Amino acid sequence: MCRVEKAKPVGRPPNTATSAALKEAALRLMRENGFRKVSITDIASAAGVARQTLYNRWKTKADLVLKAVFEETALVAAEPDAAGEESCRVQLERFLSNVFRHVERDGDAMRSLIAAAQEDEAFQEEFRTRFILPREEMVTGLLRRAQERGEIGRNRDPELLSTLIHGAMWYRMLNGQVVGSAFAHDIVEEVFRS
Amino acid sequence: MCRVEKAKPVGRPPNTATSAALKEAALRLMRENGFRKVSITDIASAAGVARQTLYNRWKTKADLVLKAVFEETALVAAEPDAAGEESCRVQLERFLSNVFRHVERDGDAMRSLIAAAQEDEAFQEEFRTRFILPREEMVTGLLRRAQERGEIGRNRDPELLSTLIHGAMWYRMLNGQVVGSAFAHDIVEEVFRS
Amino acid sequence: MCRVEKAKPVGRPPNTATSAALKEAALRLMRENGFRKVSITDIASAAGVARQTLYNRWKTKADLVLKAVFEETALVAAEPDAAGEESCRVQLERFLSNVFRHVERDGDAMRSLIAAAQEDEAFQEEFRTRFILPREEMVTGLLRRAQERGEIGRNRDPELLSTLIHGAMWYRMLNGQVVGSAFAHDIVEEVFRS
Amino acid sequence: MCRVEKAKPVGRPPNTATSAALKEAALRLMRENGFRKVSITDIASAAGVARQTLYNRWKTKADLVLKAVFEETALVAAEPDAAGEESCRVQLERFLSNVFRHVERDGDAMRSLIAAAQEDEAFQEEFRTRFILPREEMVTGLLRRAQERGEIGRNRDPELLSTLIHGAMWYRMLNGQVVGSAFAHDIVEEVFRS
């Protein structure tokens, strides 16, 4: 029998407070000034930390910000776990409203991340796997349940619908337009029309 | 009394061939390496031109590329001028197919432009006015005609549909997925389902 | 017939005041703090100039300092042009006294340069060619004239004597000892003893 | 009454093999790459030892190397203990030949040490006391004996001669020229000429 022993770390362990300070500084500065405008030097000195320390933990600025955003939104985006009698339509609208509200706050950060992903293959991949796909699957899953319950027709394609929904959000966001609960309502209306 | 109708230019006029060479170099290099990876210095020296010459004609790298892309796509995106008996559905699908085919070639440039727009207010505005809105209106107009002809219901919202359509395209493009004629067909199917 | 036209410079010419300021700052800082302790950044900012400007003109800090020292000492080390009835012995003693007085002032800089030369082949070569050899030849020439005049014997080797003389100076200098006119006198005494 | 004769060490004593490994690695790396090019990190990892271990035993890289060189050359430079009938002239020539041969091997290390001494007061002092002065005194002593024996005149200054001799060696060494037995012979010839 073979138990996997977790690799025992040697040497001085990284100071978790330092990591936290860096993440916090990165998110704050990025929200204030945008991803591009913030330099690694800025983040490090805002966190009161040597620049090298940042390089010790993340490969790039994008890497750091990405991880920081993940941690923050991990909780926020908790699946509605839609039990009960509530209709999928209502659930979707509430989910979109929540997401859109979040975008109202962190939209600039997201825009910056999407922009950064366009210039960096590896970043793109990680962003997609850890951020985009999970959200896509939430919507796809919800729509599939709606199909099972007969709220939308058998002939509809949940994945295409999910692309349309997220695409609409991105399109508005990236064009500097508002995304709010009214927009969420309109989208749901269109998707669920008989 | 003497009014100056148009400022008569004195001195040596700008060499139009130079502008063309710069645009050509900019587009080529950007297609090969992406917007961010190409520096103004690169473009200028690829065109065999001094950097200042570039600054004399465009404010920024983004400005140059934007103008260059406009000129190239001006012809491509010529309005279908939808006369005749052809259904709007068919027209829309053909239009989307055309656009998508173009995206397959210049998608990287477009992605770069969209990314650049996220970090530059003025660029965003110009990109939106001269590139995005015209395309949006083409689709909106087409859908409105479809509504008049009864191809889609009175209760549908052409602008929302246009956002959904363009959004889907952007979403796929920015996530590094293919956009092809099959995708165009699926979208049209969804939009025109009764 | 082929006349060598001197390469006509194009573009904005380097600002000579900038070069002068950099050289001056470099020499001053090096005299105050020593070669190693002075960073390129220090020199550039002391001269009120961008760091890149320094890199545009000299390959390394050593390169800059070397050139600066050359220019300064070019005049100082003007050959005695030993005309007249004065004995070579007197001429040599005066020459050494002059050099030693100079060392009293710039000895630290010279020590730094010699040190730097030990870690950099190319620097060593240039230092040797442009600084050391000329001085060596002055002494060798003087001794050769002394030989012709019968002030020293035919069997003596001017080059060996020059090595002994300069070596003594270096040895004292590099060991932090004083080199003064008394030392010059003692050396000459030893060299010219019958 | 209890006087502490020597502080009795408690706890685990330093591993002597570790010190030896560090010294060996330091000398080897320095001979291969020169003093400046070798970092403390390099030495420590070449010896398979943590950096801190090095700092526990020596204050600086120079300190380590200096000590290591001392130990190695302590034996080499064993005084000729000039007994017997051999003339001082022969003894000096043999001594210089030995030293010069050693320089042929470890000259680069010595050059590096001399260079390092120019930038570090304390290092200079230690280098001088423990390395240079002993060698100087060997030569001075030898010359004084030569004077007593009448091999050189009463009016000569042994210390000046020693400075000339060592200076010549340094001068050649620091200028990247060879120092060999022929050079030793020439020097002795000059010193002992009547």
Next chain:
DNA sequence: GACTAACCGAGACGGTACGTCGTGTCTTAGT
């Protein structure tokens, strides 16, 4: 035979300097 102080490997961390790159502006001289 257990205790305990020092040793030791490994790596975190704040610094400082490095050399390179790109941007936007400027200064020349030549067209």
Next chain:
DNA sequence: ACTAAGACACGACGTACCGTCTCGGTTAGTC
């Protein structure tokens, strides 16, 4: 007036060492 070439200030980049500091684990010699 435009162009080619290049100077220049500025600011960010990623890397390399330095010297110090924390960890966890290991001895060697006393109690």
